[in-house]
Amino acid sequence: MTPSSAAVDGVPGVTRVALPIEVNSIESVNMYIVDDGAQVTVVDCGVWKPDRPDGGVSVVQEGLHSAGYDLSDVSRLVITHAHIDHYGLAGRVMELTGADLSMHAMTDLDCQKYRHPDTSMSQRRDTYADHGIADGPGEDGEHLTRWMPYLHSVVEASTRLRGRETIAIGGDEWTVLHTPGHSLGHVCLWSPRRRLLLSGDHLLPGITPPVTFERGFDADPMLSYLRSLQLVHDLQPELVYPGHGRPFGDPIGRIEAIMRNKMRRMQRIRRAVQDRPTTVGELTDKLVVGSMLGHQRQLAINETLAHIACLRYAGLIERRIRSDGVYEWFSTSDEPLEVTRLLGADAGPAGAPTE
Numbered sequence: 001m002t003p004s005s006a007a008v009d010g011v012p013g014v015t016r017v018a019l020p021i022e023v024n025s026i027e028s029v030n031m032y033i034v035d036d037g038a039q040v041t042v043v044d045c046g047v048w049k050p051d052r053p054d055g056g057v058s059v060v061q062e063g064l065h066s067a068g069y070d071l072s073d074v075s076r077l078v079i080t081h082a083h084i085d086h087y088g089l090a091g092r093v094m095e096l097t098g099a100d101l102s103m104h105a106m107t108d109l110d111c112q113k114y115r116h117p118d119t120s121m122s123q124r125r126d127t128y129a130d131h132g133i134a135d136g137p138g139e140d141g142e143h144l145t146r147w148m149p150y151l152h153s154v155v156e157a158s159t160r161l162r163g164r165e166t167i168a169i170g171g172d173e174w175t176v177l178h179t180p181g182h183s184l185g186h187v188c189l190w191s192p193r194r195r196l197l198l199s200g201d202h203l204l205p206g207i208t209p210p211v212t213f214e215r216g217f218d219a220d221p222m223l224s225y226l227r228s229l230q231l232v233h234d235l236q237p238e239l240v241y242p243g244h245g246r247p248f249g250d251p252i253g254r255i256e257a258i259m260r261n262k263m264r265r266m267q268r269i270r271r272a273v274q275d276r277p278t279t280v281g282e283l284t285d286k287l288v289v290g291s292m293l294g295h296q297r298q299l300a301i302n303e304t305l306a307h308i309a310c311l312r313y314a315g316l317i318e319r320r321i322r323s324d325g326v327y328e329w330f331s332t333s334d335e336p337l338e339v340t341r342l343l344g345a346d347a348g349p350a351g352a353p354t355e
């Protein structure tokens with residue numbers, strides 16, 4: 001595969017096109033082409049390529065051709081979540097096709113962030129200061145700074161999804177599942193007839209999807225994520241078409257492995273807090289590998305913040321403010337940390353934005 005071409009495969013009526021990305025260590029993102037008679041629905045669309053005369057549209061066009069369609073046939077674009085690797089080209093695709101853009105209503109928050117990236121980065125620096133994280137990434141390592149050039153424009157949903165809707169595409173009924181966690185406005189598309197899930201970044205092969213805390217977004221993203229995993233688990237899918245990588249079977253095994261992975265990490269963080277009151281800055285020094293690249297380190301820190309929020313709302317830890325103004329976390333309960341207990345709690349702020 002050359003960087004300008006895309007790998008293509010699929011099942012009848014659904015074609016997977018792996019679009020090259022090559023930003024922040026992300027090789028490619030999957031665009032799915034779902035046949036809808038003479039028209040076509042596209043799920044996720046990759047990034048705007050600022051160094052290409054056409055911005056990367058020709059790779060999308062080639063993918064559509066491989067499925068027997070043309071850009072002008074696109075009537076609907078569904079974005080699983082508004083991270084730039086899935087959404088960056090959406091504005092250009094809409095300009096060229098006039099297609100409907102279906103996204104979850106909560107992606108408004110991502111749009112706001114892209115409209116005011118400097119505010120978002122200042123807020124992150126505030127968060128890091130509050131948590132005693134001294135060595136936040138510099139401008140170069142800043143995740144958002146590196147992504148912004150790959151966003152063509154900020155476009156909002158023309159169809160605002162809430163979850164549980166049914167979308168009819170090519171004689172199939174697809175159910176919209178709101179699956180917050182990796183992103184507050186994340187949706188998966190579920191075909192009960194095919195037992196097939198278009199999972200976006202909710203379920204990925206090989207890697208555990210990052211779940212990160214960011215002020216103004218989900219107050220308890222880790223619990224949201226665990227609940228969203230359980231939601232998909234209960235549907236008993238057989239095949240997953242993910243946002244990155246190859247399609248895979250045994251989704252239940254994958255979900256259980258991801259849950260174990262997240263719980264193991266949360267357990268380590270909880271034990272460190274039980275050992276002695278600690279700050280997220282200290283936890284980071286202890287648990288996050290120092291040699292990580294800036295943006296990977298930032299992801300790891302933001303995931304630690306997500307674990308801390310989950311432990312806090314589960315009533316297992318609490319914070320106090322040290323004399324230097326930094327939040328310090330201490331243990332408030334010796335109850336065991338179990339995923340069933342977390343999932344059993346029906347209250348809490350998970351799935352709603354922080355204030």
Ligand SMILES: [Zn+2]
Pocket residue numbers: 081083182183201
């Ligand atoms: Zn993502």
